[in-house]
Amino acid sequence: MKKTYTIEYGCGCTVGIVRKNNEDNFYCDSKLRLDPDNNDDVVFGGKIKSSTNDAFAVFDGMGGEACGEVASLIASQKMKEFCENKQDYDEYLYELADSLNESILKESDARSLVLMGTTAAMIQFYKDEIYILNAGDSRIYKVMKNGIVQISQDHVAPGFVGKAPLTKFLGTPDKNGLNPYIARGAYNVNDIYVLCTDGVSDMVDEQTLCELVKAKKPLDEIAREIIELAKANGGIDNATVIVCKISK
Numbered sequence: 001m002k003k004t005y006t007i008e009y010g011c012g013c014t015v016g017i018v019r020k021n022n023e024d025n026f027y028c029d030s031k032l033r034l035d036p037d038n039n040d041d042v043v044f045g046g047k048i049k050s051s052t053n054d055a056f057a058v059f060d061g062m063g064g065e066a067c068g069e070v071a072s073l074i075a076s077q078k079m080k081e082f083c084e085n086k087q088d089y090d091e092y093l094y095e096l097a098d099s100l101n102e103s104i105l106k107e108s109d110a111r112s113l114v115l116m117g118t119t120a121a122m123i124q125f126y127k128d129e130i131y132i133l134n135a136g137d138s139r140i141y142k143v144m145k146n147g148i149v150q151i152s153q154d155h156v157a158p159g160f161v162g163k164a165p166l167t168k169f170l171g172t173p174d175k176n177g178l179n180p181y182i183a184r185g186a187y188n189v190n191d192i193y194v195l196c197t198d199g200v201s202d203m204v205d206e207q208t209l210c211e212l213v214k215a216k217k218p219l220d221e222i223a224r225e226i227i228e229l230a231k232a233n234g235g236i237d238n239a240t241v242i243v244c245k246i247s248k
Contacts, residue, residue, distance in 0.1 A: 003050075003127070003128055004049055004050055004051045004127075005049070005050040005125070005128070005187075005189070005246050005247065005248065006047050006048075006049060006050070006246075006247045006248065007047060007048050007049070007050060007125050007244050007245070007246060007247075008045070008046075008047045008219055008244070008245045008247060009028060009029065009045060009046060009047065009048070009056065009219055009242060009243060009244045009245075010043075010044075010045040010218065010219025010220040010221070010222050010223035010224075010242070010243045011026060011028040011031070011042070011043070011044055011045070011220070011223055011240075011241070011242045011243075012041070012042065012043045012220075012223030012224050012226060012227040012239075012240070012241050013025075013026060013033060013041065013042040013043075013227065013238075013239070013240040013241075014041045014042075014199075014227040014228075014230070014231060014235075014238065014239050014240075015039040015041075015238055016199055016230070016231055016235035016236065016237055016238050016239055017231050017234075017235035017236075018234075018235055018236045018237070019236075019237060019238055021036070021037070021039060021069060022036070022039050022069065022238045023036075023060065023061035023062070023068035023069040023071075023072055023118075023238055024058065024059065024060050024061065024072060024197050024199065024238040024239070024240040025058075025059045025061070025069075025072035025073055025075065025076040025118075025240070026056075026057060026058045026059065026076060026240050026242060027055070027056065027057045027059075027075075027076050027079040027080060027083070028044075028056050028057075028242055029046050029048055029054070029056075030080055030083070030084065031044065032073075032076035032077065032079075032080060033073065033076065034073075036069035036070065036072075036073050041224075041227065043220055043223055043224045043227075044220055045218055045219045045220030045223070048125075050125045050126070050127055050128070051127070053086070053124070053125070053126050053127075054083060054124070054125065055079070055083060055092075055093065055096075055122055055123060055124040055125070056122070056123050056195060056242050056244060057075075057076075057079055057120060057121060057122040057123075057195065057242075058120075058121050058138050058195045058196060058197050058240045058241070058242060059071075059072035059075045059076060059118045059119060059120055059138070059170075059197075059240075060072065060118060060119040060136065060137075060138050060197040060198060060199070060238065060240070061073075061117070061118045062115075062116075062117050062118060062119070062136075062166065062169060063113070063115055063116045063117060067111065067113065067116050068116070068117075068118065070107065070116065071104050071107075071108075071116045071117050071118040071170070071171050072118040074100070074103050074104050074107055074118075075100045075103075075104065075118050075120060075170055078099060078100050078103045079096060079100065082096050082099060083096075090126055091124065091126070091131045091184065092124070093122050093124055093131050093132075093133040093182065094133065094180070094182060096122070096133075097120060097122070097133055097135065097170065097178060097180055098178060100120070100170050101170045101171060101172065101178045104116060104117060104118065104170055104171035105171055105173065108171060115171070115173075116171050117166075117169040117170055117171030117172060118136075118169060118170050118171060119134075119135060119136025119137060119138040119166065119169055119170070119197065119198075120133070120134060120135050120136065120138065120169075120170050120180070121133075121134040121136075121138035121139060121140050121152055121195045121196075121197075122134065122195075123140055123193055123195060123244070125187070125244075128186060128187065129184060129185065129186055129187070130184065130185055130186075130187050130193070131182070131183075131184045132151060132152060132181075132182070132183050132184070133180050133181065133182050134152040134153065134155075134180060134181050135155060135168040135169050135170055135172075135178060135180040135181070136154075136155050136166045136168055136169045136170075137154045137155065137156055137166060137198045137201075138152075138195070138196065138197045138198065139152045139154070139194075139195070139196055139198075139201050140152040140193060140194070140195050141193065141194040141196075141206070141209065142191065142192070142193055142194075143191070143192040143193070143194060143210055143213050143214065144191060144192075145190075147210060148194075148206050148207070148209065148210035150206075151183065151185075152181060153181040155167045155168035155169075155181070168180060168181075187246055188246065189246050189247060189248055190245070190246060190247070191245070191246045192213050192214070192243065192244065192245045192246075193243075193244045193245075194209065194213055194241065194242070194243050194244075195241065195242040195244075196226075196239075196240065196241040196242075197237070197238065197239060197240045197241075198237060199230055199235075199236070199237035199238045199239030199240065200226060200227070200230050200239045200240070200241050202236070202237065203229070203230040203231075203233040203234055203235065203236070203237075203239065204226060204229055204230055204233065208229070209226065212225055212226055212229070213226075213243050213245075219243050219244075219245060222243055223241055223242070223243055226239075226241045226243075227239045227240075227241060
Protein backbone atom coordinates (compact mmCIF):
# COMPACT_ATOMS: atom_id res chain seq x y z
CA MET A 1 0.00 0.00 0.00
CA LYS A 2 1.26 3.47 -0.87
CA LYS A 3 2.05 5.77 2.04
CA THR A 4 0.23 9.04 2.60
CA TYR A 5 2.38 12.08 3.29
CA THR A 6 1.64 15.61 4.40
CA ILE A 7 2.85 18.40 2.12
CA GLU A 8 3.32 21.63 4.05
CA TYR A 9 3.57 24.76 1.91
CA GLY A 10 4.25 28.46 1.95
CA CYS A 11 3.43 30.81 -0.94
CA GLY A 12 4.56 34.37 -1.59
CA CYS A 13 3.97 36.74 -4.52
CA THR A 14 5.04 40.37 -5.00
CA VAL A 15 5.09 42.95 -7.78
CA GLY A 16 8.70 43.87 -6.98
CA ILE A 17 9.96 47.45 -6.99
CA VAL A 18 10.48 48.15 -10.70
CA ARG A 19 7.38 46.81 -12.45
CA LYS A 20 4.10 48.75 -12.33
CA ASN A 21 1.90 45.66 -12.49
CA ASN A 22 2.21 42.05 -11.37
CA GLU A 23 2.10 39.59 -14.26
CA ASP A 24 2.82 36.60 -12.00
CA ASN A 25 0.22 34.19 -10.70
CA PHE A 26 0.10 30.83 -8.97
CA TYR A 27 -2.06 27.84 -8.08
CA CYS A 28 -1.61 26.69 -4.48
CA ASP A 29 -4.20 24.61 -2.61
CA SER A 30 -7.03 26.04 -4.75
CA LYS A 31 -5.81 29.63 -4.24
CA LEU A 32 -4.67 32.12 -6.89
CA ARG A 33 -4.46 35.87 -7.56
CA LEU A 34 -8.00 36.61 -8.70
CA ASP A 35 -7.53 40.35 -9.30
CA PRO A 36 -4.58 41.07 -11.64
CA ASP A 37 -4.95 44.80 -10.92
CA ASN A 38 -4.31 44.32 -7.20
CA ASN A 39 -0.55 44.54 -6.62
CA ASP A 40 -0.60 43.87 -2.87
CA ASP A 41 1.83 41.22 -1.67
CA VAL A 42 0.30 37.78 -1.14
CA VAL A 43 1.73 35.45 1.53
CA PHE A 44 0.06 32.39 3.08
CA GLY A 45 0.74 28.82 4.17
CA GLY A 46 -1.01 25.55 4.85
CA LYS A 47 -0.84 21.82 4.22
CA ILE A 48 -2.41 19.11 2.06
CA LYS A 49 -2.30 15.31 2.01
CA SER A 50 -0.55 13.47 -0.82
CA SER A 51 -3.70 11.34 -1.18
CA THR A 52 -5.48 14.35 -2.71
CA ASN A 53 -3.22 14.03 -5.79
CA ASP A 54 -3.06 17.82 -6.03
CA ALA A 55 -0.56 20.07 -7.78
CA PHE A 56 1.14 23.42 -7.28
CA ALA A 57 2.24 25.89 -9.95
CA VAL A 58 3.74 29.31 -10.59
CA PHE A 59 3.11 31.33 -13.75
CA ASP A 60 4.96 34.37 -15.12
CA GLY A 61 2.90 36.20 -17.74
CA MET A 62 4.69 37.56 -20.78
CA GLY A 63 3.76 40.17 -23.31
CA GLY A 64 3.78 43.34 -21.23
CA GLU A 65 0.97 45.47 -22.61
CA ALA A 66 -0.17 42.38 -24.50
CA CYS A 67 -1.83 41.14 -21.32
CA GLY A 68 0.76 38.94 -19.67
CA GLU A 69 -1.17 39.22 -16.44
CA VAL A 70 -4.27 37.94 -18.23
CA ALA A 71 -2.39 34.91 -19.57
CA SER A 72 -1.12 33.95 -16.10
CA LEU A 73 -4.58 34.51 -14.62
CA ILE A 74 -6.18 32.26 -17.25
CA ALA A 75 -3.58 29.58 -16.48
CA SER A 76 -4.31 29.76 -12.74
CA GLN A 77 -8.10 29.79 -13.15
CA LYS A 78 -8.14 26.92 -15.61
CA MET A 79 -5.77 24.92 -13.42
CA LYS A 80 -8.12 25.40 -10.46
CA GLU A 81 -11.05 24.17 -12.57
CA PHE A 82 -9.07 21.20 -13.84
CA CYS A 83 -7.73 20.13 -10.44
CA GLU A 84 -11.10 20.43 -8.74
CA ASN A 85 -12.68 18.18 -11.37
CA LYS A 86 -9.79 15.83 -12.20
CA GLN A 87 -10.43 12.14 -12.56
CA ASP A 88 -8.81 9.51 -10.36
CA TYR A 89 -5.69 8.84 -12.38
CA ASP A 90 -1.95 9.21 -11.94
CA GLU A 91 -0.08 11.87 -13.91
CA TYR A 92 -2.17 14.65 -15.44
CA LEU A 93 0.25 17.55 -15.88
CA TYR A 94 0.74 17.19 -19.64
CA GLU A 95 -3.00 17.09 -20.26
CA LEU A 96 -3.40 20.08 -17.93
CA ALA A 97 -0.67 22.11 -19.66
CA ASP A 98 -2.16 21.37 -23.07
CA SER A 99 -5.55 22.58 -21.85
CA LEU A 100 -4.03 25.79 -20.42
CA ASN A 101 -2.16 26.39 -23.67
CA GLU A 102 -5.35 26.13 -25.71
CA SER A 103 -7.27 28.41 -23.32
CA ILE A 104 -4.63 31.14 -23.60
CA LEU A 105 -4.50 30.82 -27.40
CA LYS A 106 -8.27 31.25 -27.61
CA GLU A 107 -8.16 34.39 -25.46
CA SER A 108 -5.27 35.75 -27.51
CA ASP A 109 -7.27 35.24 -30.72
CA ALA A 110 -10.33 36.86 -29.15
CA ARG A 111 -8.26 39.94 -28.33
CA SER A 112 -6.56 39.94 -31.77
CA LEU A 113 -3.14 39.77 -30.14
CA VAL A 114 -0.03 38.48 -31.86
CA LEU A 115 1.27 36.97 -28.64
CA MET A 116 0.02 36.42 -25.12
CA GLY A 117 1.64 33.79 -22.96
CA THR A 118 3.01 32.67 -19.62
CA THR A 119 5.73 30.46 -18.28
CA ALA A 120 4.71 27.51 -16.11
CA ALA A 121 6.38 25.42 -13.44
CA MET A 122 4.19 22.69 -11.94
CA ILE A 123 4.65 19.91 -9.43
CA GLN A 124 2.14 17.16 -8.68
CA PHE A 125 2.29 15.00 -5.56
CA TYR A 126 0.80 11.57 -6.14
CA LYS A 127 1.12 9.01 -3.33
CA ASP A 128 4.91 8.59 -3.01
CA GLU A 129 5.85 10.00 -6.41
CA ILE A 130 6.13 13.48 -7.87
CA TYR A 131 5.63 14.65 -11.41
CA ILE A 132 7.00 17.95 -12.65
CA LEU A 133 6.40 20.01 -15.78
CA ASN A 134 7.81 23.32 -16.90
CA ALA A 135 7.79 25.59 -19.92
CA GLY A 136 9.93 28.74 -19.95
CA ASP A 137 12.31 29.96 -17.26
CA SER A 138 10.23 29.52 -14.11
CA ARG A 139 12.07 26.91 -12.08
CA ILE A 140 11.65 23.96 -9.72
CA TYR A 141 14.37 23.14 -7.19
CA LYS A 142 14.77 20.17 -4.89
CA VAL A 143 16.44 20.85 -1.55
CA MET A 144 17.98 17.95 0.37
CA LYS A 145 20.45 17.52 3.23
CA ASN A 146 23.43 17.91 0.91
CA GLY A 147 22.25 20.96 -1.01
CA ILE A 148 19.97 22.27 -3.73
CA VAL A 149 19.51 21.15 -7.34
CA GLN A 150 17.37 22.52 -10.16
CA ILE A 151 15.13 19.73 -11.44
CA SER A 152 13.33 21.78 -14.10
CA GLN A 153 14.81 22.82 -17.44
CA ASP A 154 15.14 26.43 -18.62
CA HIS A 155 13.77 27.11 -22.09
CA VAL A 156 15.64 30.19 -23.32
CA ALA A 157 17.35 31.02 -26.60
CA PRO A 158 21.15 30.50 -26.47
CA GLY A 159 23.82 33.07 -27.26
CA PHE A 160 22.20 36.17 -25.76
CA VAL A 161 23.86 38.72 -23.51
CA GLY A 162 21.43 39.62 -20.76
CA LYS A 163 17.89 38.28 -20.61
CA ALA A 164 17.32 35.76 -23.40
CA PRO A 165 13.89 35.26 -25.01
CA LEU A 166 11.87 32.19 -24.10
CA THR A 167 11.69 29.24 -26.48
CA LYS A 168 8.71 27.55 -24.77
CA PHE A 169 5.69 28.91 -22.90
CA LEU A 170 1.95 28.41 -22.46
CA GLY A 171 0.11 30.21 -25.23
CA THR A 172 2.58 29.15 -27.88
CA PRO A 173 1.27 29.26 -31.46
CA ASP A 174 4.00 26.82 -32.52
CA LYS A 175 2.48 24.30 -34.93
CA ASN A 176 4.69 21.61 -33.39
CA GLY A 177 2.97 22.03 -30.05
CA LEU A 178 3.95 23.01 -26.55
CA ASN A 179 6.44 20.18 -25.86
CA PRO A 180 7.20 21.08 -22.20
CA TYR A 181 9.82 19.44 -20.01
CA ILE A 182 8.36 16.58 -17.96
CA ALA A 183 9.96 14.33 -15.33
CA ARG A 184 8.96 12.05 -12.48
CA GLY A 185 10.60 10.65 -9.37
CA ALA A 186 10.24 9.52 -5.78
CA TYR A 187 10.22 11.84 -2.80
CA ASN A 188 11.05 11.35 0.85
CA VAL A 189 10.19 12.83 4.23
CA ASN A 190 11.98 16.16 4.78
CA ASP A 191 12.52 16.78 1.05
CA ILE A 192 11.75 20.38 0.11
CA TYR A 193 10.65 21.59 -3.31
CA VAL A 194 10.76 25.22 -4.43
CA LEU A 195 8.80 26.59 -7.39
CA CYS A 196 9.65 30.14 -8.41
CA THR A 197 9.46 32.65 -11.22
CA ASP A 198 12.61 34.31 -12.56
CA GLY A 199 11.96 37.31 -10.33
CA VAL A 200 13.18 35.04 -7.54
CA SER A 201 15.83 32.95 -9.31
CA ASP A 202 17.46 36.04 -10.89
CA MET A 203 17.60 37.91 -7.57
CA VAL A 204 18.32 35.17 -5.01
CA ASP A 205 21.27 32.83 -5.57
CA GLU A 206 20.76 29.09 -5.09
CA GLN A 207 22.88 28.76 -1.96
CA THR A 208 20.99 31.56 -0.22
CA LEU A 209 17.68 30.06 -1.33
CA CYS A 210 18.78 26.70 0.08
CA GLU A 211 19.69 28.24 3.44
CA LEU A 212 16.41 30.16 3.65
CA VAL A 213 14.15 27.16 3.00
CA LYS A 214 16.06 24.95 5.46
CA ALA A 215 15.41 27.36 8.34
CA LYS A 216 13.22 25.99 11.11
CA LYS A 217 10.42 28.48 10.53
CA PRO A 218 6.83 28.31 9.27
CA LEU A 219 6.87 28.06 5.48
CA ASP A 220 4.75 31.18 5.01
CA GLU A 221 7.45 33.15 6.86
CA ILE A 222 10.10 31.59 4.62
CA ALA A 223 8.11 32.50 1.51
CA ARG A 224 7.83 36.09 2.74
CA GLU A 225 11.57 36.27 3.41
CA ILE A 226 12.33 35.02 -0.11
CA ILE A 227 10.18 37.58 -1.94
CA GLU A 228 11.39 40.39 0.34
CA LEU A 229 15.00 39.41 -0.37
CA ALA A 230 14.24 39.40 -4.10
CA LYS A 231 13.05 43.00 -3.73
CA ALA A 232 16.00 43.98 -1.54
CA ASN A 233 18.39 42.63 -4.19
CA GLY A 234 16.88 44.79 -6.92
CA GLY A 235 13.31 43.60 -7.40
CA ILE A 236 13.53 44.10 -11.16
CA ASP A 237 10.70 41.69 -11.86
CA ASN A 238 7.62 40.26 -10.20
CA ALA A 239 8.57 37.47 -7.79
CA THR A 240 6.56 34.39 -6.85
CA VAL A 241 7.63 31.38 -4.81
CA ILE A 242 5.99 28.24 -3.44
CA VAL A 243 7.92 26.15 -0.90
CA CYS A 244 6.69 22.58 -0.29
CA LYS A 245 8.06 20.35 2.48
CA ILE A 246 7.29 16.65 2.85
CA SER A 247 6.41 15.35 6.30
CA LYS A 248 4.75 12.22 7.70
